[in-house]
Amino acid sequence: MAKTLLLGNEAVARGLYEAGVKFVSAYPGTPSTEITESAVKYDEIYCEWAPNEKVAFEAAFGASLGGARSFCAMKHVGLNVAADPLYTASYIGSNAGLVCAVADDPGMHSSQNEQDSRRHAIASKVPMLEPCDSSECRDYAKLAYRISEDFDTPVLLRLSTRISHSRSPVELYDREELPLRRYEKNVTKNVMMPAMARIAHKKVEERLIKLKEYAETSGVNRIEWGDKKLGIIAAGSSYVYAKEALGDGASYLKLGMVNPLPVDLIKKFAEGVDRVIVVEELDDIIESHCLKHGIKVVGKELFSFEGEFSQSIIRKAILGEELPCRSISEGVTARPPMLCAGCPHRGLFYALKGLGLYVSGDIGCYSLGAQAPLAQIDSVLCMGASVSGLHGFNTVRGKEQAKKSVAVIGDSTFVHSGITGLIDISYNQGISTVIVLDNSITGMTGHQNNPANGLTIKGDPTAAVDLEALAKAVGYRSVRVVDPYDVESTRSTVLEELSKDEPSLIIARRPCALLKNVRHSAPLEVDRDKCVGCKACLNVGCPALSQKDGKALIDPLQCLGCGICGYACKFGAIKKEGI
Amino acid sequence: MAVTNILIVGVGGQGTLLASKIMGKVYLEQGYDVKVSEVHGMSQRGGSVVTYVRFGDKVWSPVIDKGEADMIISFEELESARWLSYLKPEGVLISSTQKLDPAPVIMGKEKYPENILNKISDMGTSVISLPADKLAEEAGSPKSANIVLLGAAAKRQDIPKEVWVEAIKTSVPPKTLEINLRAFDLGYRR
Numbered sequence: 001m002a003k004t005l006l007l008g009n010e011a012v013a014r015g016l017y018e019a020g021v022k023f024v025s026a027y028p029g030t031p032s033t034e035i036t037e038s039a040v041k042y043d044e045i046y047c048e049w050a051p052n053e054k055v056a057f058e059a060a061f062g063a064s065l066g067g068a069r070s071f072c073a074m075k076h077v078g079l080n081v082a083a084d085p086l087y088t089a090s091y092i093g094s095n096a097g098l099v100c101a102v103a104d105d106p107g108m109h110s111s112q113n114e115q116d117s118r119r120h121a122i123a124s125k126v127p128m129l130e131p132c133d134s135s136e137c138r139d140y141a142k143l144a145y146r147i148s149e150d151f152d153t154p155v156l157l158r159l160s161t162r163i164s165h166s167r168s169p170v171e172l173y174d175r176e177e178l179p180l181r182r183y184e185k186n187v188t189k190n191v192m193m194p195a196m197a198r199i200a201h202k203k204v205e206e207r208l209i210k211l212k213e214y215a216e217t218s219g220v221n222r223i224e225w226g227d228k229k230l231g232i233i234a235a236g237s238s239y240v241y242a243k244e245a246l247g248d249g250a251s252y253l254k255l256g257m258v259n260p261l262p263v264d265l266i267k268k269f270a271e272g273v274d275r276v277i278v279v280e281e282l283d284d285i286i287e288s289h290c291l292k293h294g295i296k297v298v299g300k301e302l303f304s305f306e307g308e309f310s311q312s313i314i315r316k317a318i319l320g321e322e323l324p325c326r327s328i329s330e331g332v333t334a335r336p337p338m339l340c341a342g343c344p345h346r347g348l349f350y351a352l353k354g355l356g357l358y359v360s361g362d363i364g365c366y367s368l369g370a371q372a373p374l375a376q377i378d379s380v381l382c383m384g385a386s387v388s389g390l391h392g393f394n395t396v397r398g399k400e401q402a403k404k405s406v407a408v409i410g411d412s413t414f415v416h417s418g419i420t421g422l423i424d425i426s427y428n429q430g431i432s433t434v435i436v437l438d439n440s441i442t443g444m445t446g447h448q449n450n451p452a453n454g455l456t457i458k459g460d461p462t463a464a465v466d467l468e469a470l471a472k473a474v475g476y477r478s479v480r481v482v483d484p485y486d487v488e489s490t491r492s493t494v495l496e497e498l499s500k501d502e503p504s505l506i507i508a509r510r511p512c513a514l515l516k517n518v519r520h521s522a523p524l525e526v527d528r529d530k531c532v533g534c535k536a537c538l539n540v541g542c543p544a545l546s547q548k549d550g551k552a553l554i555d556p557l558q559c560l561g562c563g564i565c566g567y568a569c570k571f572g573a574i575k576k577e578g579i
Numbered sequence: 580m581a582v583t584n585i586l587i588v589g590v591g592g593q594g595t596l597l598a599s600k601i602m603g604k605v606y607l608e609q610g611y612d613v614k615v616s617e618v619h620g621m622s623q624r625g626g627s628v629v630t631y632v633r634f635g636d637k638v639w640s641p642v643i644d645k646g647e648a649d650m651i652i653s654f655e656e657l658e659s660a661r662w663l664s665y666l667k668p669e670g671v672l673i674s675s676t677q678k679l680d681p682a683p684v685i686m687g688k689e690k691y692p693e694n695i696l697n698k699i700s701d702m703g704t705s706v707i708s709l710p711a712d713k714l715a716e717e718a719g720s721p722k723s724a725n726i727v728l729l730g731a732a733a734k735r736q737d738i739p740k741e742v743w744v745e746a747i748k749t750s751v752p753p754k755t756l757e758i759n760l761r762a763f764d765l766g767y768r769r
Binding site: 003005007030031033034109110133162163165166167168169237240241243244245310311312322323324325326327328331332333334335336337338339340365368371372373444446535538539541542543545546547557 | 590591592600603604607612613614615616617618619624625626627638639640641642644645646647657658660661663664665666667668679680681682683684685686687689690691692695698699702703704721
């Protein structure tokens with residue numbers, strides 16, 4: 001059969017299609033986003049962007065109860081948001097199969113922490129599968145539905161950046177179309193109040209015993225005998241790194257199910273080899289499991305709790321070998337990501353510059369406003385925390401502080417979990433000022449529509465959250481809208497709102513400069529006669545600007561004519577091209 | 580066949596992903612096992628980006644490590660320097676001579692290093708340099724620099740030119756096909 005090169009995430013979506021899944025709900029989050037973006041291409045699957053991961057999980061749970069194989073996807077920190085429904089869905093189980101993909105980000109390519117999502121599987125007592133390439137992504141997505149229905153449980157599918165974002169060959173099969181399962185009212189099973197939950201918990205513990213048996217015997221975990229001097233236990237990306245580094249020079253216990261873990265199978269494997277090394281990124285979960293059951297293994301003595309692994313790391317740790325290479329050690333300047341040319345966030349941050357404010361930040365492209373030269377953000381915790389965090393900060397530091405601080409949060413993040421923080425401020429008589437950076441899109445994850453932009457996942461028009469009306473409805477009398485390209489007006493609006501003895505919401509509204517339907521002005525030019533080379537314009541931190549021969553230079557290929565740098569120039573040296 | 584490792588490096592937004600997608604398609608059609616590992620998310624906002632392309636009889640790891648690359652295709656000079664340690668000492672570096680200032684240089688805090696490609700060549704590394712950005716403009720669009728570099732890389736592999744052309748035809752939007760084929764040709768001649 002012909003093979004197609006698919007991203008791990010695309011292969012998961014293919015698995016959903018082949019498994020007859022009818023319902024997908026997700027909130028975008030790198031590295032999980034493309035699962036949903038690929039699933040939406042199959043007409044047979046209903047797909048949606050949910051306002052956040054908790055909603056996505058609950059919607060998928062409801063769809064499972066309603067009789068359709070259902071799915072939700074999120075990044076590792078998204079599962080924290082969805083943890084509430086997950087832990088009790090574990091008690092209720094599934095009607096039609098219920099699967100949740102969670103993508104970890106070891107190395108933090110695009111995340112604020114590198115927590116290990118296996119801990120959620122252990123704590124919620126649900127099975128977790130972990131594929132090692134795209135083909136297994138497809139296979140395990142399908143297997144997850146069988147396990148979910150056979151064991152009456154939600155199933156977690158654990159991915160990681162390298163598995164989600166690597167392309168490898170996948171064979172394509174047909175879809176299995178399934179009728180809706182019967183829904184029958186069953187209060188004992190589906191209503192989690194204490195009396196029923198006590199019964200359900202007993203069932204969860206019994207289920208875990210059965211799942212352990214499955215982990216021992218089903219073949220999802222397999223032994224590959226090679227050289228018996230060394231045995232490697234690994235799953236997912238760690239398994240392929242180990243195979244690359246050691247080849248037939250070791251035997252392997254390849255784990256496809258990482259919760260619950262087998263015991264007898266590991267014992268059998270350990271007895272067959274001279275010594276056992278556990279290779280696992282992030283936490284020492286397999287290693288601790290082995291030690292708990294008296295199986296002698298080595299793991300974190302050799303490997304870090306931090307970052308991604310690779311074949312070299314394994315080669316060096318186990319074989320002590322390193323490959324020769326040449327390198328340039330000096331002058332290789334770092335290239336951190338920065339706000340794009342024409343980014344409306346730049347205008348807002350430049351307007352805040354010099355005001356000496358405490359800026360409570362959030363998760364999105366605008367986190368980059370923390371970096372020099374804009375350097376405006378004081379704190380970033382998690383989705384939505386800019387608003388609620390500012391409320392706490394200002395409550396303990398008093399009213400005067402509240403007049404010298406703002407929260408900045410994107411439109412999608414605001415809908416995700418900023419609204420409750422806004423209510424916290426108004427309900428508790430705070431006077432904090434919140435700025436929503438409304439660029440009409442979920443930007444960092446690669447342009448997904450969201451409930452505030454009036455477009456569905458397919459780009460069809462739909463109801464849009466009216467941010468102004470929403471703020472008023474939760475108690476904000478002072479709501480202002482500004483254009484962040486207009487730096488002066490943005491700055492004066494911020495100062496006006498800060499001076500008030502009531503909470504304010506400012507919406508800095510301008511679409512992301514990378515959106516295809518956004519029109520741009522002609523590139524700007526530097527008047528070399530007027531430019532004195534003071535470098536003030538470089539303080540806006542725009543990739544289109546640089547300094548050459550002592551004067552500012554604008555790259556016409558990158559410049560989108562936003563004009564923000566013009567506000568920085570005191571000499572009127574930045575002008576429209578050809579004027 | 581032993582695994583061949585190709586690293587594609589550049590700056591977020593330069594179009595490295597399309598180049599790796601076409602390469603992956605070609606190697607798969609030639610009957611190889613293939614893995615292509617991409618970068619999404621934060622780094623795409625103008626940061627340093629890398630894509631790993633690996634093909635052979637059996638490919639396990641999706642990543643390429645220091646000292647493992649047979650070829651580096653670089654979209655930008657400073658990125659050539661940054662990723663040089665990933666090249667085998669006998670490997671080849673195909674680098675555009677385009678220079679894009681990183682944030683510390685834009686802000687005037689650091690200088691863009693000079694003579695990067697000469698320095699790399701003086702170390703004994705085999706370097707093919709070409710002005711991919713200028714050739715792309717010549718082809719009809721500065722955005723086709725990725726296909727210029729793909730052309731230069733294709734020239735140094737044992738796969739017929741027609742196979743590459745066919746893969747480009749099925750990978751780029753129809754209205755940019757002519758430009759991209761010209762871009763490929765300009766790179767292939769280097």
